[in-house]
Amino acid sequence: QVQLVESGGGLVQAGGSLRLSCAASGRAFSSSVMGWFRQAPGKEREFVVGIRWSSHSTYYADSVKGRVTISRDNTKNTIYLQMNSLKPEDTAVYYCATGTSSVPGTRTSDYDYWGQGTQVTVSS
Numbered sequence: 001q002v003q004l005v006e007s008g009g010g011l012v013q014a015g016g017s018l019r020l021s022c023a024a025s026g027r028a029f030s031s032s033v034m035g036w037f038r039q040a041p042g043k044e045r046e047f048v049v050g051i052r053w054s055s056h057s058t059y060y061a062d063s064v065k066g067r068v069t070i071s072r073d074n075t076k077n078t079i080y081l082q083m084n085s086l087k088p089e090d091t092a093v094y095y096c097a098t099g100t101s102s103v104p105g106t107r108t109s110d111y112d113y114w115g116q117g118t119q120v121t122v123s124s
Contacts, residue, residue, distance in 0.1 A: 002024070002025070002098065002112070002113040003024070004022055004024050004096045004097070004098060004113060004114065004115035005023045005116070006020060006022050006094065006096050006115040006117060006118040007020070007021050007118060008021050009093075009118030009119045009120045009121075010120070010121070011121045012086055012121070012122055012123070013123050014087055014088055014122055014123065014124050015085060015086065016086050016122070017082070017083060017084045017085075017086065018083050018086065018120060019080055019081065019082045019083070020036070020080065020081040020094055020118060020120070021078055021081075022034070022036075022080075022081075022115060023076070023077065023078045024077045024078065024096075024098060029053045029077060030053055031100065032052075032053050032098050032099065033050055033051065033052050033053065033098065033099050033100070033101055033103065033104040033105070033111075034050065034051050034072070034096065034097070034098050035047065035048075035051075035096070035098075035099070035104050035110075035111055036048040036079075036096060036097075037094070037108065038090075038092035038093065038094045038095065039095070040089075040091060040092040040093075043092075045095065046063075047061050047105075047107070048060075048061050048064055048068065048081070048094070049061065049064065049070045049081065049104075050070075050103075050104020050105070050106070051070045051071075051072060051079065052103065052104060057103065058070055058104075059103070059104050059106070061106070064083075067084050067085045067086075068081060068083045068084070069081075070082075079096065081094070083120075087122060088124045089122075090122050091120060092119075093118065093119050093120075094117060094118050094119075095114055095115055095116075096114070096115040097111035097112075097113065097114045097115070098111060098113050099112050099113075100112065
């Protein structure tokens, strides 16, 4: 069974940084895509960034481009989300997801499995 476990969230001041992790297990991810989404209170879940596991192809939402970086560690089956210059509007629950499409999609329906989420709170 596919499992995704996020960690690394917390409270940080505006301008600070956080690194989120997503440990994946349960299938071979070499042909999968991985994505990070976030959901703020009262808002829909939105795409942040995606990566194809087998390549360096990455796709960033315009709202975070230049401030976040996605990376992966194949040996640990883990992806990371490095977030810098955080803003209060980045406050949300961040979710890791995996899918089998050829490129990382930006819709929640493009992904088959989801983690439980990790809370990121940015204070002003």
